Amino acid sequence: MNKMLGIVNLEPANVHVEGVDDYRPASATSFLGRYRILDFMISNMTNSHIDDIEIYIKNRPRSTIEHILGTNYNVNSKKGKFSILYGENPVSNELYNTDIANFKANIEYIEQSSANYVVIAPSHFVYIQDFNEMLEYHEKMGGDITIMYQSVNNAKDAFAMCDILEFGEDKRVTGMSKNIGKYKNRDISLECYIMSRNLFIELIQKAQMTSSLFWLSDVVADSLNDLKVYGYQHKGYVSCINSLRAYYKANLELMDRLDDLVSDNWPIYTKTNDTQPTLYKQGANVTGSLIGNGCEIEGTVINSVIGRNVVIKAGAVIENAVIMPSTLINKNVKIKNAVIDRYAIITHIKELKGTEDEPIYVKRRDRI
Amino acid sequence: MKQKKMVAMILAGGRGTRLYDLTKKVAKPAVHFGGKYRIIDFPLSNCANSNISTVGVLVQYESVLLNSYIARDHIWGLDVEGGGVYCLPPREKDVTGLGLYQGTADAITQNLDFLDQEDAEYVLVLSGDHIYKMNYEKMLQHHIETNADATIAVLQVPMKEASRFGIMNTDENDKIIEFEEKPKEPKSDLASMGIYIFTYKTLRKYLKDDEKDPNSNHDFGKDIIPTYLKDGLNLQAYRFKGYWKDVGTIDSLWEANMDLISDNNTLDLSDPSWKIYTGDNNAIPQIIGPNAKINTAYITQGCVVDGEITKSVLFTGSKVEEGAKVTDTVVMNGARIGEGAVLNRCVVMDDVRVPARMKLGSKTSKNILLVTKALVSKKAEGKDHE
Numbered sequence: 001m002n003k004m005l006g007i008v009n010l011e012p013a014n015v016h017v018e019g020v021d022d023y024r025p026a027s028a029t030s031f032l033g034r035y036r037i038l039d040f041m042i043s044n045m046t047n048s049h050i051d052d053i054e055i056y057i058k059n060r061p062r063s064t065i066e067h068i069l070g071t072n073y074n075v076n077s078k079k080g081k082f083s084i085l086y087g088e089n090p091v092s093n094e095l096y097n098t099d100i101a102n103f104k105a106n107i108e109y110i111e112q113s114s115a116n117y118v119v120i121a122p123s124h125f126v127y128i129q130d131f132n133e134m135l136e137y138h139e140k141m142g143g144d145i146t147i148m149y150q151s152v153n154n155a156k157d158a159f160a161m162c163d164i165l166e167f168g169e170d171k172r173v174t175g176m177s178k179n180i181g182k183y184k185n186r187d188i189s190l191e192c193y194i195m196s197r198n199l200f201i202e203l204i205q206k207a208q209m210t211s212s213l214f215w216l217s218d219v220v221a222d223s224l225n226d227l228k229v230y231g232y233q234h235k236g237y238v239s240c241i242n243s244l245r246a247y248y249k250a251n252l253e254l255m256d257r258l259d260d261l262v263s264d265n266w267p268i269y270t271k272t273n274d275t276q277p278t279l280y281k282q283g284a285n286v287t288g289s290l291i292g293n294g295c296e297i298e299g300t301v302i303n304s305v306i307g308r309n310v311v312i313k314a315g316a317v318i319e320n321a322v323i324m325p326s327t328l329i330n331k332n333v334k335i336k337n338a339v340i341d342r343y344a345i346i347t348h349i350k351e352l353k354g355t356e357d358e359p360i361y362v363k364r365r366d367r368i
Numbered sequence: 369m370k371q372k373k374m375v376a377m378i379l380a381g382g383r384g385t386r387l388y389d390l391t392k393k394v395a396k397p398a399v400h401f402g403g404k405y406r407i408i409d410f411p412l413s414n415c416a417n418s419n420i421s422t423v424g425v426l427v428q429y430e431s432v433l434l435n436s437y438i439a440r441d442h443i444w445g446l447d448v449e450g451g452g453v454y455c456l457p458p459r460e461k462d463v464t465g466l467g468l469y470q471g472t473a474d475a476i477t478q479n480l481d482f483l484d485q486e487d488a489e490y491v492l493v494l495s496g497d498h499i500y501k502m503n504y505e506k507m508l509q510h511h512i513e514t515n516a517d518a519t520i521a522v523l524q525v526p527m528k529e530a531s532r533f534g535i536m537n538t539d540e541n542d543k544i545i546e547f548e549e550k551p552k553e554p555k556s557d558l559a560s561m562g563i564y565i566f567t568y569k570t571l572r573k574y575l576k577d578d579e580k581d582p583n584s585n586h587d588f589g590k591d592i593i594p595t596y597l598k599d600g601l602n603l604q605a606y607r608f609k610g611y612w613k614d615v616g617t618i619d620s621l622w623e624a625n626m627d628l629i630s631d632n633n634t635l636d637l638s639d640p641s642w643k644i645y646t647g648d649n650n651a652i653p654q655i656i657g658p659n660a661k662i663n664t665a666y667i668t669q670g671c672v673v674d675g676e677i678t679k680s681v682l683f684t685g686s687k688v689e690e691g692a693k694v695t696d697t698v699v700m701n702g703a704r705i706g707e708g709a710v711l712n713r714c715v716v717m718d719d720v721r722v723p724a725r726m727k728l729g730s731k732t733s734k735n736i737l738l739v740t741k742a743l744v745s746k747k748a749e750g751k752d753h754e
Contacts (some may be wrong), residue, residue, distance in 0.1 A: 033653035277403035277668035
């Protein structure tokens with residue numbers, strides 16, 4: 001059987017979840033009431049029976065390390081291997097802190113692996129995918145690299161600066177360019193690649209020799225003439241979390257789809273906190289929402305995602321909002337179209353109102 | 369210096385016949401409780417939080433599920449060097465053939481080799497079907513300070529209910545001078561909680577003697593404690609204050625669940641310093657639909673609610689569809705309440721599907737209705753003949 005090494009890649013430079021990523025990489029952000037964003041990609045890998053997984057992080061590694069250590073992603077704890085890797089060498093300029101530089105710094109772990117294939121994917125694209133199906137396609141096409149993509153009709157207002165794939169005959173990728181939001185219908189690369197491990201190592205070396213600013217996607221784009229690169233179409237739901245607005249929208253959109261996307265055959269693993277069930281007190285009024293455990297709700301919650309251990313006091317009204325874990329929303333506070341980060345306490349400001357396109361953000365541990 | 373070791377032994381072999389169909393296929397300690405827990409999570413989490421690392425669970429009845437559950441000792445953080453959760457079924461002996469645990473004391477006697485091997489200094493005997501939070505480390509401290517041979521945890525109960533319990537009569541220093549099982553005219557209101565700490569060396573000797581006694585029931589309450597008292601050993605009562613419930617019947621199991629949503633609830637499951645740990649099943653967060661009306665409820669992950677919930681507890685993965693009205697009811701794991709169904713004062717068993725518009729239970733019933741698959745299909749058939 002063909003074995004894959006799983007690589008959860010860094011978020012590329014176009015990912016900036018304003019505010020949220022001051023505290024942790026966007027991938028380690030609380031998501032959908034109980035998860036971290038990267039749980040979806042790691043679960044995709046372990047559900048695809050990949051048990052050797054490298055997770056790359058750039059900076060502020062605390063939350064990622066704590067989370068990965070505390071999670072059982074359903075991999076044999078002896079046979080399986082999770083490595084959290086980062087660029088050992090200090091970079092003089094963040095521009096040089098590319099995924100290639102990080103792979104290069106850890107090349108021995110990629111070389112040591114016994115897998116014949118690698119699947120490389122960043123976690124800011126959230127979707128459900130069995131990588132064995134993609135590998136089957138890769139082998140059927142007989143190319144060098146397979147890139148996952150989605151045909152979208154909203155490239156104008158989402159997927160900013162993502163790679164657009166252009167196809168020649170037989171699904172062969174002939175060009176790659178950045179999405180600057182000019183057109184609605186585009187084939188957007190999900191920056192997920194399958195290739196042989198040997199080719200991956202070669203590409204890392206080639207990238208380093210070509211430009212120290214190159215990312216993996218740049219060297220792939222640079223190799224389209226020499227290598228046979230095919231596209232593998234992902235047809236399910238995809239969310240690209242590359243901004244605060246996208247993070248906010250992904251929460252509200254996925255809330256309605258979660259029950260369909262996740263099943264006993266395809267669970268999403270995350271750290272268990274042994275949190276007690278949620279207590280709905282007299283006077284609580286909750287509709288159309290996704291609620292984590294450990295909450296105490298006395299107020300009104302409409303169309304919102306509420307994380308673990310959130311306390312919502314009487315008279316508070318929360319609408320179209322994403323409330324991260326361990327926050328306290330005090331009496332009569334009204335919140336609409338907002339993202340509230342962990343441990344925030346909202347008491348004195350009685351009304352916080354953003355818009356659907358520009359949600360308000362309240363910082364971690366903020367007391368307002 | 370090596371610490372003197374206390375080994376916990378949880379009695380988990382009871383049949384729980386008064387829970388009827390709930391324990392037809394699972395042992396009582398494995399029965400679900402409080403949304404996401406199993407009853408045995410309480411003594412096991414108490415052990416973990418009391419820094420006890422070795423726990424033997426004495427199983428015998430319908431124990432396949434219970435065995436596989438407790439084998440996952442990482443759930444309670446007990447997968448540590450020199451510790452762990454050990455599943456201890458009755459032994460098959462050369463002489464007596466296939467064994468059963470004859471009584472609570474016999475269950476320990478049959479496992480003296482385990483306690484020897486674990487180098488136990490003290491033995492903590494617990495029951496696998498009580499809901500409470502207790503620091504056994506403090507109880508051990510009391511045991512050592514009073515130089516006791518045995519310490520029994522006691523709970524003050526209303527005098528008029530005292531005749532339902534094993535009652536400890538004590539002197540002014542809480543030294544036990546007499547034990548009466550379900551006395552008609554109780555002299556004290558201190559009820560035994562079935563939680564004992566024994567100094568192992570003494571206990572070992574008494575259990576060995578008890579084993580040879582043909583007239584013994586091999587029971588702690590009936591035999592060992594009375595013999596200790598007769599021989600003038602030092603038995604101490606350890607007063608416990610706080611929530612404690614024996615969930616032996618459908619009504620008391622229902623009540624214990626309802627306690628969680630009561631304003632006067634004293635069983636705090638949200639205390640981060642004394643968490644009750646339980647197996648995680650990777651269920652998604654709870655989904656509250658657009659038509660939901662929830663007024664006083666305890667709801668956990670994996671639930672999907674679009675109906676009307678009043679004063680009820682929903683367990684992992686249960687679903688209540690649009691228009692259903694669930695009141696004063698416990699809905700256990702994976703059960704599904706169909707559109708427009710009306711439930712009052714019920715305990716709905718795991719995985720039962722209540723069809724649309726079925727009415728079950730009544731607001732004024734004396735007892736709680738246990739809703740089983742059989743009951744639901746019988747009721748559905750009955751309707752066809754109407």
